[in-house]
Amino acid sequence: xxxxxxxxxxxxxxxxxxxxxxxxxxxxxxxxxxxxxxxxxxxxxxxxxxxxxxxxxxxxxxxxxxxxxxxxxxxxxxxxxxxxxxxxxxxxxxxxxxxxxxxxxxxxxxxxxxxxxxxxxxxxxxxxxxxxxxxxxxxxxxxxxxxxxxxxxxxxxxxxxxxxxxxxxxxxxxxxxxxxxxxxxxxxxxxxxxxxxxxxxxxxxxxxxxxxxxxxxxxx
Numbered sequence: 001x002x003x004x005x006x007x008x009x010x011x012x013x014x015x016x017x018x019x020x021x022x023x024x025x026x027x028x029x030x031x032x033x034x035x036x037x038x039x040x041x042x043x044x045x046x047x048x049x050x051x052x053x054x055x056x057x058x059x060x061x062x063x064x065x066x067x068x069x070x071x072x073x074x075x076x077x078x079x080x081x082x083x084x085x086x087x088x089x090x091x092x093x094x095x096x097x098x099x100x101x102x103x104x105x106x107x108x109x110x111x112x113x114x115x116x117x118x119x120x121x122x123x124x125x126x127x128x129x130x131x132x133x134x135x136x137x138x139x140x141x142x143x144x145x146x147x148x149x150x151x152x153x154x155x156x157x158x159x160x161x162x163x164x165x166x167x168x169x170x171x172x173x174x175x176x177x178x179x180x181x182x183x184x185x186x187x188x189x190x191x192x193x194x195x196x197x198x199x200x201x202x203x204x205x206x207x208x209x210x211x212x213x214x215x216x217x218x219x220x
């Protein structure tokens with residue numbers, strides 16, 4: 001089977017969330033962070049016939065990069081990667097699924113206290129501001145009029161801050177994320193925030209979605 005560039009891009013993103021992955025039969029792939037605070041799910045163009053586990057997803061993706069047009073032949077214990085344009089091949093051995101951290105269930109948000117659309121350019125600016133100023137926290141805050149995303153450092157009262165308005169609200173709240181947990185692919189997202197301290201990000205142009213836990217000191 002061939003594997004599309006879109007699927008490879010999704011897997012590269014998933015590798016940033018969890019270094020290993022359990023792929024199940026069908027056309028959906030999922031992953032969960034080792035801390036169980038980020039869950040991601042995507043629909044892909046390919047459909048797998050069997051379950052297999054990859055312990056080092058980044059290594060596997062680097063293996064695919066060795067080929068111009070990789071073709072995969074999957075068995076119960078390994079995948080053979082070949083390329084019709086070359087004489088090289090790789091036999092990549094699957095891991096035992098017992099050593100893989102993988103999702104066991106999906107998440108349903110019980111309520112949607114806050115909803116807004118996060119534009120692609122605003123997400124990019126937020127993350128660039130966070131990285132540039134070395135800010136470890138992201139606050140999503142409502143003052144009864146506007147919704148604002150603020151990169152900050154909660155533990156430092158004199159912290160620099162980078163803020164961007166992202167919507168309107170009649171509610172007052174402050175929800176916190178760790179900057180390192182916002183590992184979504186680039187794009188525009190429909191965002192929902194729950195009082196149960198969970199958020200849901202749905203990409204509007206790609207079939208991928210993320211559930212990201214809020215920090216315990218979030219207030220609604």
